Structures are given as C-alpha cells and as structure tokens.
Amino acid sequence: MLEISNLTHTYGSGPGAHHALGGIDLRVTQGELVCIVGPSGCGKSTLLRSIAGLLKPTGGTITLGGTPVDRTPDDLAVVFQDYSRSLFPWMSVADNVALPLRRKGMDRGRRRAAAEEALEQVGLAGASGKYPWQLSGGMQQRVSIARALAYRPSLMLMDEPFGSVDAQTREDLEDLTLRVRNHHNMTILLITHDIDESVYVGDRVVVLAKAPATVVGDLRVDLPGPRDQITTRENPAFVHLRAEVGRLVRGMRSHPAAAS
Numbered sequence: 001m002l003e004i005s006n007l008t009h010t011y012g013s014g015p016g017a018h019h020a021l022g023g024i025d026l027r028v029t030q031g032e033l034v035c036i037v038g039p040s041g042c043g044k045s046t047l048l049r050s051i052a053g054l055l056k057p058t059g060g061t062i063t064l065g066g067t068p069v070d071r072t073p074d075d076l077a078v079v080f081q082d083y084s085r086s087l088f089p090w091m092s093v094a095d096n097v098a099l100p101l102r103r104k105g106m107d108r109g110r111r112r113a114a115a116e117e118a119l120e121q122v123g124l125a126g127a128s129g130k131y132p133w134q135l136s137g138g139m140q141q142r143v144s145i146a147r148a149l150a151y152r153p154s155l156m157l158m159d160e161p162f163g164s165v166d167a168q169t170r171e172d173l174e175d176l177t178l179r180v181r182n183h184h185n186m187t188i189l190l191i192t193h194d195i196d197e198s199v200y201v202g203d204r205v206v207v208l209a210k211a212p213a214t215v216v217g218d219l220r221v222d223l224p225g226p227r228d229q230i231t232t233r234e235n236p237a238f239v240h241l242r243a244e245v246g247r248l249v250r251g252m253r254s255h256p257a258a259a260s
C-alpha cells in the first residue's frame with residue numbers, strides 16, 4: 001500500500017548542502033505496523049514529511065495505494081509528538097476530533113458521531129465537551145490519536161508520538177496504538193527513538209543509518225500475541241530482537257544468529 005523507491009533528499013545546495021536521505025527503499029503492506037528507528041538526526045522526520053507530502057524530496061518515488069504522493073494525500077493522518085501544538089485550544093475536544101472530517105464532506109451530525117465514537121475508543125468518552133488545556137498530556141495525545149482514528153485514514157503516520165509523556169502513560173499509549181491497529185486493521189508507520197518501543201509495538205522494525213540515511217536493517221517481529229508490557233518484554237525473542245536493533249542503530253555488526 002505504501003511503496004518508497006530510491007528516495008533521496010538534500011537540504012540546500014553547494015558546499016553547505018546536507019544529504020539527508022541517501023536512497024531509501026521501503027514497502028509497507030495493508031495492516032502492518034512498521035517502526036522506523038535510527039540515531040538522532042539520521043533523517044526519520046525528513047522521511048515522514050516526504051511521505052506526508054509536506055516536503056518535496058529531491059529524488060525517488062513514493063506511492064500510496066498506487067497513487068504518487070506529490071501533495072498531502074487525502075486519506076492520510078499524522079500524529080505528531082507535540083500534541084499541545086497540534087490541538088486547537090479554543091475548540092472543544094470533540095470539535096478538535098471532528099474538524100478534519102469536514103474535508104470528507106460529512107454533515108455536522110455524522111462528524112459529531114464519528115468524533116464521539118473515536119473518543120470512546122481511546123478511553124475519553126467523558127471528555128468531549130472539555131478543552132485540550134483541561135486535560136493531561138497523555139489525554140491530549142489520546143485526543144490526537146482519536147482525531148486520526150475518526151478520519152479512518154488508509155495510513156497513519158506517527159512521529160515520536162509518545163516522546164512527551166511520562167513512562168507509564170507511554171506504555172498505556174503504546175497499548176492503545178496496538179488495540180487501535182488490531183481493531184481497525186490500520187496501516188501505521190511509527191517513528192521512535194526508543195528501541196524497546198519499536199520492538200514492542202512493531203510488526204517490523206526498519207533501522208536507518210545516518211547521513212545520508214539508508215535502510216540498514218529490516219527485522220520482522222514475531223512475538224506471541226496479545227502483547228503485554230511485562231511478559232512480552234521478558235520474552236527471550238524480544239530481548240534478542242531489542243539487542244539486534246540496538247546493534248544496528250549503533251552501527252555494529254549484526255549477530256550471526258539474528259532474526260531477519
């Protein structure tokens with residue numbers, strides 16, 4: 001459903017040019033949850049912005065559902081790390097969630113019903129009349145996820161979505177993402193700095209190397225389901241994969257017995 005072929009991007013030109021993406025190839029199939037990890041500054045956000053049509057890459061192709069991405073696709077939703085800047089403080093929670101649905105031409109009643117349903121799915125059924133600033137950080141990020149969910153995108157992009165919340169909330173949001181994905185068979189591309197998180201939530205973990213970014217690892221995560229914050233993380237297969245991703249991120253040689 002998402003196909004990226006030989007994607008390159010260079011910021012600037014001449015001696016000050018920065019080659020951020022050095023030929024990325026990636027295929028994501030319907031219903032997959034793929035995590036992208038890599039060292040800081042390696043080009044993860046550049047990749048995500050290219051897929052979202054927010055940045056025109058220097059070279060290569062991106063297609064979503066067979067259609068070339070040359071602007072923001074209609075059936076795409078993005079969840080950013082900074083929930084406080086992605087929600088409108090003067091709008092109620094329900095209005096924030098319903099806002100993008102106007103693009104779909106849904107009438108007010110249907111927008112409201114879809115928003116209420118999505119809020120219920122993220123455990124915020126009682127918060128629809130509140131304003132974002134009346135909610136905790138974790139709750140605000142749930143609102144962002146509900147907004148993406150209500151839109152029913154064919155692809156959900158998540159850029160460090162849990163980077164600004166405490167550890168306990170982070171785990172809750174990881175589990176929420178897994179539930180949402182399973183319930184809607186949604187395709188998700190999630191960028192994270194957190195190697196443990198990538199293995200815990202991902203069906204696949206794609207590792208990028210730095211400057212310019214290329215794919216140096218693409219590991220399938222075959223862990224028994226349903227995943228659980230305690231038992232999954234102590235599973236030897238989880239521990240092994242986490243070490244393998246860690247090696248790849250640090251540019252170390254792969255372990256000979258690594259799963260791939």
Ligand SMILES: Nc1ncnc2c1ncn2[C@@H]1O[C@H](COP(=O)(O)OP(=O)(O)OP(=O)(O)O)[C@@H](O)[C@H]1O
Pocket residue numbers: 011012018020038039040041042043044045046047193
């Ligand atoms: N607008 C820009 N102009 C010039 N260079 C840029 C621009 N945006 C990003 N870069 C550079 O491109 C490289 C990749 O940046 P990007 O934000 O994609 O990395 P990242 O992997 O998402 O980083 P982090 O993990 O720290 O969020 C970095 O070296 C960054 O400094």
